[in-house]
Amino acid sequence: MGECRRLELRLDSVISTVDAAELCAKGLAREGGYGEEQVDRLGMAVREAAANAVTHGNAYSAEKSVHFSVEMNDGRLVVKVRDEGEGFDPGEVADPTSVENLLKASGRGLLMMRALVDEVDVRNASPSGTEVVLVLHGPATEEEGQ
């Protein structure tokens, strides 16, 4: 079953925003009936998306906000993280699992998001910036989900 609240926040470009996004998404997923493993995976993916918005997109600018929402839509949990940055082309991002990149200290966020949740869409936002949409498919049925 699982009720789910819709949440929509405008957050500053600070580290606490990354924590808040993670905690809110996890809390709502838990209330929405998702099991602990799915909740954890969502939390990690949201963290990566929010960290990118704060660090790459908005570059910690005090003038720029992170727009964050969570909602249950047709039985799927949808999280959106939008920044007000320059945007980027995800197709240009190097594969962090290829040998020449394995020892790099960064570049694993998008890979992690894609591995952790069921759907990831990275798109240009209007008028500017990036919007990342993360989707978890419906919670397992009650027996499985418990």
Next chain:
Amino acid sequence: MGECRRLELRLDSVISTVDAAELCAKGLAREGGYGEEQVDRLGMAVREAAANAVTHGNAYSAEKSVHFSVEMNDGRLVVKVRDEGEGFDPGEVADPTSVENLLKASGRGLLMMRALVDEVDVRNASPSGTEVVLVLHGPATEEEGQ
């Protein structure tokens, strides 16, 4: 044991802020080792404090923010909710449990906060507004807390 992150957010004066404050406080309390009953009680108290900041303090003003923080201090979980409103005198608030007030539709928030967490302090913030501090004493020892 329980690790605990410090979280500090500036939030808009909207309903989602009430949800976010509740979810963040509950999430950190859970991580900090508090049991589900204490987590729930904290969540309810934080909700009342945030609702007051949004509705009474800032009166939904788009120019005013709610300042929210959670941290573990000397083994106690401390939540602060500050608004940018006019302030008020909690001593002037009518007792919602007295017979003449029982059928009123509002006025129970402060009473609930005081009943739900270990310490509540309502004070004037500077330069203006109200700050509510909610404290949960240390989580029960591991055996009790599970």
Next chain:
Amino acid sequence: MSLSVDTREVDGVVIVDLGGRITLGDESSGKLRKAVRDLLAQGNKKILLNLGEVSYIDSSGLGELVSSFSTASSQGASVKLLNLQKKVQDLLQITKLYTVFEVSTNEADAILSFS
């Protein structure tokens, strides 16, 4: 959807099955108020709010319950409560609203109590 509201009738008593959260904003409290107002407008005098699936009520939601009670009373109708979860029961204690509401833990008993 924070709050689900379904009504059914048993022996002249309208049972309103509520599920979810009754909290500030997000139309949830409005939904309860509207449901009770509609039932009163249709002439129903015996209303039983089944809170068995309500996991959470905040002070604003409590206000909605109280308003429903008062509005009903003023029209000669009665509103009673059924199946409170522990958290909700605690809030009625804290706020002394248990002195206002008649609360049952059993649907059949609750229905009988209206006659």
Next chain:
Amino acid sequence: MSLSVDTREVDGVVIVDLGGRITLGDESSGKLRKAVRDLLAQGNKKILLNLGEVSYIDSSGLGELVSSFSTASSQGASVKLLNLQKKVQDLLQITKLYTVFEVSTNEADAILSFS
């Protein structure tokens, strides 16, 4: 305090017991980096990071682990991992970092592996 860092030595291997979260910001990742840098500066060549009590690592924390590894390698020292929780293990799979790190599930074996 997101991350706790304690070091001890067993048979010439420095074991760094980590606890909490290794994540972006809040000094947690800085703490790990500093601990490893200090150990290298003191001339330690065998460093075992015990992640048994680390509940969570994000991509930034993984970056810190990789940096510690690279810095150590460049100084002829080695960094290995001990006791990964399932979540952390999954991340090493996803990111293929299990091809970089030597991981043990047993402290005694890990210590032997350095000789």
